[in-house]
Amino acid sequence: MAQTLQAHLLQQGLVSHTVGAVPKQPKLAIxxxxxxxxxxxxxxLITLATIIGNQKPTIYVDDTAARVFCGRTVQEQExxxxxYRAYGQQHGCPMFFSSELYAQYFGDDxxxxxxxxxxxxxxxxxxxxxxxxKTTIFDTLPSSETMNMLxxxxxxxxxxxxxxxxxxxxxxxxxxxxxxxxxxxxxxxFVVPKLEDDAAIYGYVAKARKLYPDAVxxxxxxxL
Amino acid sequence: MKNSEPRxxxxxxxxxxxxxxxxxHYFGRLFxxxxxxxxxxxxxxxxxxxIIYELDVLALPTxxxxxxxxxxxxxxxxxxxxxxxxVYDHIWYGNADLTSAIMDTFVASLQAISSSNITVxxxxxxxxxxxxxxxxxxxEMFLLKDMIGSGKGMEKKNSSRSMQDILRQGFSxxxxxxxxxDVVLTCGPAFxxxxxxxxxxxxxxLSEAQGVNSTQGATESQLLFEAVVNIPDQDxxxxxxxxxxxxxxxxGDLAAMLTAQPLETKxxxxxxxxxxxxxxxxEGIKVRQAFEAVIAGQSLDDYLPVAFLxxxxxxxxxxxxxxxxxxxxRRLFAGGAVRNIADPTLPLQPDHRDIKHNxxxxxxxxxxxxxxx
Numbered sequence: 001m002a003q004t005l006q007a008h009l010l011q012q013g014l015v016s017h018t019v020g021a022v023p024k025q026p027k028l029a030i031x032x033x034x035x036x037x038x039x040x041x042x043x044x045l046i047t048l049a050t051i052i053g054n055q056k057p058t059i060y061v062d063d064t065a066a067r068v069f070c071g072r073t074v075q076e077q078e079x080x081x082x083x084y085r086a087y088g089q090q091h092g093c094p095m096f097f098s099s100e101l102y103a104q105y106f107g108d109d110x111x112x113x114x115x116x117x118x119x120x121x122x123x124x125x126x127x128x129x130x131x132x133x134k135t136t137i138f139d140t141l142p143s144s145e146t147m148n149m150l151x152x153x154x155x156x157x158x159x160x161x162x163x164x165x166x167x168x169x170x171x172x173x174x175x176x177x178x179x180x181x182x183x184x185x186x187x188x189x190f191v192v193p194k195l196e197d198d199a200a201i202y203g204y205v206a207k208a209r210k211l212y213p214d215a216v217x218x219x220x221x222x223x224l
Numbered sequence: 225m226k227n228s229e230p231r232x233x234x235x236x237x238x239x240x241x242x243x244x245x246x247x248x249h250y251f252g253r254l255f256x257x258x259x260x261x262x263x264x265x266x267x268x269x270x271x272x273x274x275i276i277y278e279l280d281v282l283a284l285p286t287x288x289x290x291x292x293x294x295x296x297x298x299x300x301x302x303x304x305x306x307x308x309x310x311v312y313d314h315i316w317y318g319n320a321d322l323t324s325a326i327m328d329t330f331v332a333s334l335q336a337i338s339s340s341n342i343t344v345x346x347x348x349x350x351x352x353x354x355x356x357x358x359x360x361x362x363x364e365m366f367l368l369k370d371m372i373g374s375g376k377g378m379e380k381k382n383s384s385r386s387m388q389d390i391l392r393q394g395f396s397x398x399x400x401x402x403x404x405x406d407v408v409l410t411c412g413p414a415f416x417x418x419x420x421x422x423x424x425x426x427x428x429x430l431s432e433a434q435g436v437n438s439t440q441g442a443t444e445s446q447l448l449f450e451a452v453v454n455i456p457d458q459d460x461x462x463x464x465x466x467x468x469x470x471x472x473x474x475x476g477d478l479a480a481m482l483t484a485q486p487l488e489t490k491x492x493x494x495x496x497x498x499x500x501x502x503x504x505x506x507e508g509i510k511v512r513q514a515f516e517a518v519i520a521g522q523s524l525d526d527y528l529p530v531a532f533l534x535x536x537x538x539x540x541x542x543x544x545x546x547x548x549x550x551x552x553x554r555r556l557f558a559g560g561a562v563r564n565i566a567d568p569t570l571p572l573q574p575d576h577r578d579i580k581h582n583x584x585x586x587x588x589x590x591x592x593x594x595x596x597x
Contacts, residue, residue, distance in 0.1 A: 068360045108352045111359060111395070115351070116318055118387035123372050126387055143371050144363035146390050151356075 005052065013193060014048060014208055019176050020188030022165060028053040029163035029187075030093075031155060031172075034066040034080050038087040041169070044192050044204045046091055049167040051208060051215040052190060056093045057167065059084075060159050064098040064110075065151040074099075098151075101158045117154055118146075120182040129174040153179055160185040170194045273305040273406040278347075278396060279331065280312040281324050285411050287451045288463060290330050291501065292427050295467050296409065297334060301341045308403050309334055312347045347399075354398050362401075363394035428459070445502040445511045452494035453515070457486050460493065467497055488569055491515075509566055513584070516565050527594035532579050538562070539574035547591055561588045 006022060009015040028049040032042060049057035061084045067077040081097060088095035106113045129149050134141060156179045159166065166189040168176055173191050180186035195201050208215075277297065279285075285293060297307050311331060314322040335342055371390055400408055400422055407423045442450075455463060464478055481489045491512055499508030532541045539557065543550050553574075556562055560571030565584045572585070579585075581597040 064356060068357050110356055111351045111354060112348070114356070114359075115316075115388055115391055115395075118391045119317070121387045123385045123387060123390070127372075139367070139369050139374055141368045142364045143366040143368045143390055143394065144360050145368055146387055147356075147360050147363060150387060150391070 012211060016170065016191045016193040018188060018190055019173055020180055020186060022188050026053050026165040027163045028057040028165050028167055029060055029159045030057050030167055031060045031062060031159065034061045034063040034084055035070060037080060037083045040198055040201055044195060044201055045167045047205050047208045048190060048192055051212045058163055059088055059093045059095045060155060061095060062098045062155050064102060098155050114150055114154060118150055125178050125181060129178055131171060149175065156187060157183060160187050274404050275300050275305055275307045275407045275409060276310060276400055276403060276405040277409040278310045281314055281327050284326055287447060289411050289427060291448060292467050294333060298337050301338045307342045309342065309344045310347050310399060311344060316348045350399055358398045359394050362398040366393060445498045445507065446514060449494040449498050449511045449515050452497055453490045457482060460490060464493060513566055527584055527592050529596045530593045532595045532597045537574060538572055538576040538579065556588055
């Protein structure tokens, strides 16, 4: 990647900062938690990734973690997955679901992969990844909270098989840092600045399109 | 010790070598809450009970713990219950090339108790039967702060601890529920020991014997003997309870004996244990003699041989050595300084005649004589 582009993005405030060493030819991925239907705040990620990579990013949808944390059945989660499939098609992005990747790579021993990853991850690192609002209620947190981080790391490991960089939101950078510590193939990341509300998101996307009109923009959607 | 005092040895050595299978009494006393005294009530819920024992290659039980566990599992099996042993071996930890001879031998010895009532599972196989949802649900039952602590310095305390420890707790619980466990046998304090449907039997950690004097090639019975003799005094009651236990009446004697003669108490207990596990009291005493010879840095051949001819008393035999004058010898007998090292709690009398070949007689602190009958 041309250094000037990264510098320009930083200068224009489209990238807050980067984590890790950015590759010269980034193949970008976006990780989305399928807890809710596709939301507006994914748009800046796709827009930025498209500008940096000059192609549509690959979207990794974590339907496993979402299903487990929300206590959904596979069928219930499929309802959300279908919405993400449509979303991926609408934006022209290749898409992978964590459930499919885990089945492909680990078969019936997903826990084996999770334990192996857990062995490489220290408790203190987990503590550093906890969001601030959770640290204030630490005494009431169940230990299942650890699965949040581990499943996210596990998906990052799968992402690193096909991509070499991420575009993430501000609050995900803790996991990115942790992944860099525990993985043999750490993923660097471009961090999108904090966007407080929908207006900020619209403004971000409009600014990006204006600055980089030739980038492969996401297909037209209702929000863009 | 005066002759009139009760001798623990009489009690210990005369215990039934195979402890009685009074499960209600035996298990009732071992269990911690919530079953505790209600063992009988709970144990009637379902028959046979499912007992789970988890064995971890990275935290193998010590020699004494292995004997305790084997002994307790044997009690369960003999009482008609079913035991599931879950083995966290090197494959579980992703090191398929490594093996542990201690663990393999121990597992084989457990399987040898009963092939029909003891089932051994590899945790790495069972892992495939538990999904992410189940693990998550199990972890939901623990508070994070109970697992890793809270407050200042917590991060530093956990800096070298891996997340696997936490997942493992959830996995174990999921497994116990899947295997429909009634009782979980743990070695050392378990994090999770409160569950409505599961009783926890916690064997205290029995430290690995320090200062074992065995030379290479020591038999297993000798190793056990030395391990018992070398345990810290405060652990002795635990060993006694978990490895020999019969009835509460012995505990008072044990406490008194332990205060008066800790080493001798350990030797006697070790003798009983060796007898229990290695072919009877004769074997136990043989192991004790061998141990004492090693401790003294001598083999039997190093002791001064003394002929003990038919019709002789012990006084006659010892007097024939000219080590002491007859009056000195009488004084030593009167002072209780003449003892058989196989049974040193009891001073021998001058007219003692019950001498066996190779019995070693100690006279004061200076001489040990081997009797040749």
